[in-house]
Amino acid sequence: MFTFFGALFILLLGYLFYSKFVEKVFVVNDNTPTPAYAKRDNLDFVPMSWWKGNLIQLLNIAGLGPIYGAVAGALYGPVAFIWIVVGSIFAGAVHDYFSGMMSLRHNGAQFPSLVGKYLGKHVKTFINLLSLVLMILVAAAFTAGPAQLIAQITPLSFTLALLIIFGYFILATILPINRVIGKIYPILGAILLIMAISVAVALIISGKSMPNLTIANLHPGDLPVWPLLMVTISCGAISGFHCTQSPIIARTMKKETDGRKIFYGAMIIEGVIALIWAAAGMTFFNGTDGLQAALVAGGPSGVVNEISTSLLGITGGILAVFGVIILPITTGDTALRSSRMILSDILAKFFNMDSKVKILLVTIPVSIPALFLATIDYTFLWRYVGWTNQVVASIMLWTGAMYLLKSHKFHWICGVPALFMSAVVCTYIFYAPEGLGLSYQLSIAIGFSLTVIVAFWYVYQIKKFRSEKHIKYKDKVA
Incomplete structure (x- = not known):
C-alpha cells in the first residue's frame, strides 16, 4: 500500500x-485572444469555462482506456506503477499539453496540420491517414463492447444496439459542442473520477494487501516489460489518441493559462484513475495469476464488473454497467468528431463547411467503416489500436520538440520522451504478434538501431536550428 500512496503523491507533485515548468517553457499570454473568440462559429469554436474543459477532456481521453489498459497492465506487476507515474508526468501530460496549446496558438488547428507545419508535408500526409485510421479503430473498438452488453441486458439485438449507438455518434458529431458535450460530459467526467475513487476507498477498507514495489516482485511472470507494458498501458501514461482530442477543447478555451489545468491536469487525473485500477487488478485477485485467470474467464469487462460489484455492491454494479456502456460511447463519439474535423480540414481547400448537410456528408465516410469494424472481434481491433496509438503519440512529441527548437526554447521536455516512445514503437512492431513476430532479441536489436537513426536526425535538427539562431544573432549585431 505504501507504493500505491507514494505513486499518488508523486503524480500530485x-x-x-x-506542469508549471512546462508552462514556463511554453510561455503563455492571456492577452492573446483565443480561437474560441477570434473564430467563434457556435459549432466547434465556443468559449467554455476551464473546469468544463478539464472534465470534457478527461472523458474524451479516458473512457475505458485507463481502466481496461491498467487492468491488463497489472499483469506485469508493480512495475506498472512506475510506468503510469513516470509516463503520465514526463510524457503523457507533456504530450497533451503541447497538442492542446499548439492547437490554440495555431487557431484551433488539428493535429495533422501541426505535424505538417513542423515535420513537413510528407509526414502530414502520412499522419492524416494514420489519424483517421486511429479514429475509426477507436470508434469501432469502443462501440462493440457497449453494444454487446446492451444486447445481453435488454431485448435489443447486437446489430440494433450498434445502429442506435452510431445514430447517436452522428448526431453528437454534427451538433454544436456546447449542446450535448458541453452540458452532459462534465457530469460524466466527474462520475468517471468518482467511480475510481470509490473503488480505491473500498479496496483500502477491504483490508486486502496491495503489493509494494520490491526487487522480488517488480515484475512477476514471463511477459517482457519492454516494450509491451508501454503499449498495454497507453491511456493512463501516454496515448496518441489524446492529441486528436485536445484541439476539440483548444477551440473552447477562454485564456491560455487555462491550458495547464485542462490538458496537463486531465492527464494527471487519468494517471490517478489508471493507478487505482492497476492496484485493484493486482490486489483484488490476490496477485497476477488470479488476475490472469479472471481475464481469461470474463475479459476486462468481466474483471471490472467483478471488482465493482464485490467492493461496492449494488452501487458498484450500476457504476460497472455505466462504465462499460456510457464511457466507451463518449470516447467513440468524440473520436468521430475529431475525424470529422480532420477530414474537414483536408477538404477545406475544395469547399467550406458552412452547413449541417456538408458536415453530415463529411461525417458519414468515417462512420461507415467504423460501423463495419465494430462487428468484428474486439481483441483483434484493440491490438492494432495500441501500436497505432503510440506511433501517433511519438509523432506528436516530435512535433512539440520541433516547435520548441524553432522557437529556441528548452526542447528536451518533448525530445527525450519522443525518443523514448520512438524506441517503444520501433521495437514493438517487430516483436508483437500483430506485427512481424520476430524473436525478442532480434526485435530489440532492430528497434535500438532504428532509434539510433532517429537520435541522429534529432541531433542534426538541433545543430541546424542552433546554426540558424547564430546567423540571426550575427545579422542583428551587424
Missing part, C-alpha cells in the same frame, strides 16, 4: 511543479 508532478502536477504542482513539473
Whole structure:
C-alpha cells in the first residue's frame, strides 16, 4: 500500500511543479485572444469555462482506456506503477499539453496540420491517414463492447444496439459542442473520477494487501516489460489518441493559462484513475495469476464488473454497467468528431463547411467503416489500436520538440520522451504478434538501431536550428 500512496503523491507533485515548468517553457499570454473568440462559429469554436474543459477532456481521453489498459497492465506487476507515474508526468501530460496549446496558438488547428507545419508535408500526409485510421479503430473498438452488453441486458439485438449507438455518434458529431458535450460530459467526467475513487476507498477498507514495489516482485511472470507494458498501458501514461482530442477543447478555451489545468491536469487525473485500477487488478485477485485467470474467464469487462460489484455492491454494479456502456460511447463519439474535423480540414481547400448537410456528408465516410469494424472481434481491433496509438503519440512529441527548437526554447521536455516512445514503437512492431513476430532479441536489436537513426536526425535538427539562431544573432549585431 505504501507504493500505491507514494505513486499518488508523486503524480500530485508532478502536477504542482513539473506542469508549471512546462508552462514556463511554453510561455503563455492571456492577452492573446483565443480561437474560441477570434473564430467563434457556435459549432466547434465556443468559449467554455476551464473546469468544463478539464472534465470534457478527461472523458474524451479516458473512457475505458485507463481502466481496461491498467487492468491488463497489472499483469506485469508493480512495475506498472512506475510506468503510469513516470509516463503520465514526463510524457503523457507533456504530450497533451503541447497538442492542446499548439492547437490554440495555431487557431484551433488539428493535429495533422501541426505535424505538417513542423515535420513537413510528407509526414502530414502520412499522419492524416494514420489519424483517421486511429479514429475509426477507436470508434469501432469502443462501440462493440457497449453494444454487446446492451444486447445481453435488454431485448435489443447486437446489430440494433450498434445502429442506435452510431445514430447517436452522428448526431453528437454534427451538433454544436456546447449542446450535448458541453452540458452532459462534465457530469460524466466527474462520475468517471468518482467511480475510481470509490473503488480505491473500498479496496483500502477491504483490508486486502496491495503489493509494494520490491526487487522480488517488480515484475512477476514471463511477459517482457519492454516494450509491451508501454503499449498495454497507453491511456493512463501516454496515448496518441489524446492529441486528436485536445484541439476539440483548444477551440473552447477562454485564456491560455487555462491550458495547464485542462490538458496537463486531465492527464494527471487519468494517471490517478489508471493507478487505482492497476492496484485493484493486482490486489483484488490476490496477485497476477488470479488476475490472469479472471481475464481469461470474463475479459476486462468481466474483471471490472467483478471488482465493482464485490467492493461496492449494488452501487458498484450500476457504476460497472455505466462504465462499460456510457464511457466507451463518449470516447467513440468524440473520436468521430475529431475525424470529422480532420477530414474537414483536408477538404477545406475544395469547399467550406458552412452547413449541417456538408458536415453530415463529411461525417458519414468515417462512420461507415467504423460501423463495419465494430462487428468484428474486439481483441483483434484493440491490438492494432495500441501500436497505432503510440506511433501517433511519438509523432506528436516530435512535433512539440520541433516547435520548441524553432522557437529556441528548452526542447528536451518533448525530445527525450519522443525518443523514448520512438524506441517503444520501433521495437514493438517487430516483436508483437500483430506485427512481424520476430524473436525478442532480434526485435530489440532492430528497434535500438532504428532509434539510433532517429537520435541522429534529432541531433542534426538541433545543430541546424542552433546554426540558424547564430546567423540571426550575427545579422542583428551587424
